[in-house]
Amino acid sequence: MTQAGAYGDKLGQFLRLKEAPPSLVTRSLRSAELAVTETRNDRPLTGLSGSLTAEDAFLVSLKLRDYPDCELWERGKSIMKADVRAGTTYLYDLKLDPRYVIDKPFHSLFFYIPRSALDSISEQCNSSRIDELDCQIGIGHDDEIIRHIGASLQEGLRRPGEANQLFVDHMMLALTAHVAQAYGGLERRTEPTRGGLAPWQAKRACERLESDLGGKLSLQKIASELDLSVSHFSRAFRTAVGMPPHQWLLHQRVKAAKQLMSVRDLPLTEIAISAGFANQSHFTRVFSSIVGVSPAVWRRQMSSASGAKA
Numbered sequence: 001m002t003q004a005g006a007y008g009d010k011l012g013q014f015l016r017l018k019e020a021p022p023s024l025v026t027r028s029l030r031s032a033e034l035a036v037t038e039t040r041n042d043r044p045l046t047g048l049s050g051s052l053t054a055e056d057a058f059l060v061s062l063k064l065r066d067y068p069d070c071e072l073w074e075r076g077k078s079i080m081k082a083d084v085r086a087g088t089t090y091l092y093d094l095k096l097d098p099r100y101v102i103d104k105p106f107h108s109l110f111f112y113i114p115r116s117a118l119d120s121i122s123e124q125c126n127s128s129r130i131d132e133l134d135c136q137i138g139i140g141h142d143d144e145i146i147r148h149i150g151a152s153l154q155e156g157l158r159r160p161g162e163a164n165q166l167f168v169d170h171m172m173l174a175l176t177a178h179v180a181q182a183y184g185g186l187e188r189r190t191e192p193t194r195g196g197l198a199p200w201q202a203k204r205a206c207e208r209l210e211s212d213l214g215g216k217l218s219l220q221k222i223a224s225e226l227d228l229s230v231s232h233f234s235r236a237f238r239t240a241v242g243m244p245p246h247q248w249l250l251h252q253r254v255k256a257a258k259q260l261m262s263v264r265d266l267p268l269t270e271i272a273i274s275a276g277f278a279n280q281s282h283f284t285r286v287f288s289s290i291v292g293v294s295p296a297v298w299r300r301q302m303s304s305a306s307g308a309k310a
Helices: 009-014 115-124 144-158 165-184 199-210 219-225 230-241 245-263 268-274 280-291 295-309
Strands: 023-029 032-041 057-063 067-074 077-084 089-093 099-102 106-114
Touching: 009 032, 023 144, 023 165, 023 219, 032 115, 032 144, 032 165, 057 144, 057 165, 106 115, 106 144, 106 165, 115 165, 115 230, 144 165, 165 219, 165 230, 165 245, 199 219, 199 230, 199 245, 219 230, 230 245, 245 268, 245 280, 245 295, 268 280, 268 295, 280 295
Parallel strands: none
Antiparallel strands: 023 032, 032 106, 057 089, 057 106, 067 077, 067 099
């Protein structure tokens, strides 16, 4: 399948990287491909960046390293120079052929947002269509929300095998909604639904999530089975269950691992895979954060408690 948008390998070619940079992709809004890509080069070749295919889409970039005196181009012309600061967010309209001169080390996160995703967000919020995003060349934004989402997704980019698809869906949905409101003027015409899922819907959603502890099911798939939009389902599930779907799934993995450790003398590596974790290291990190002790310590404690009762 040919990649459609400006992320992953296409973004790597644009920045003349030798290898395709890591990216995470979700299709939770109208099946549009939303993606985040981490790009870094400490020893780049000097010259003008490549050119991305013109399309009705946007790149939102969180800069992770200072890039002083950056020469910016649009529509094939050099427009201006600007000092780019780490922690700042910039928006680019891909219809305008944004480019820049690569002449020093760089490190950034790029969020790819196609027009169809913004249209879907507008519909789900019962709002009018967003005409354009605020993509003023050389103008950076101090955006704490994008910094938080970027930091959260970096863990998944560095350990893609451990990336929970539900978590990626959730974070990219939150980012797109935030960009639409902060830079596109999105306004909700009605108050968001405050109620949660009906009991049968919550039961069905939990059963679907639990049937796939590996977390390959997407938010869109589960929401569509309940005839709900992704945004509504995500909010309603949290209201009904008390936590977002991806966090609930992690707790179910831990629950399954506890059952395996309490009834069978299996190696922790096998338990990790059986409970839906990528590997033992992933299992240990998640289990420890939720339970407060490592799996090995928990199993010894349970064994000691059983021995004392006997």
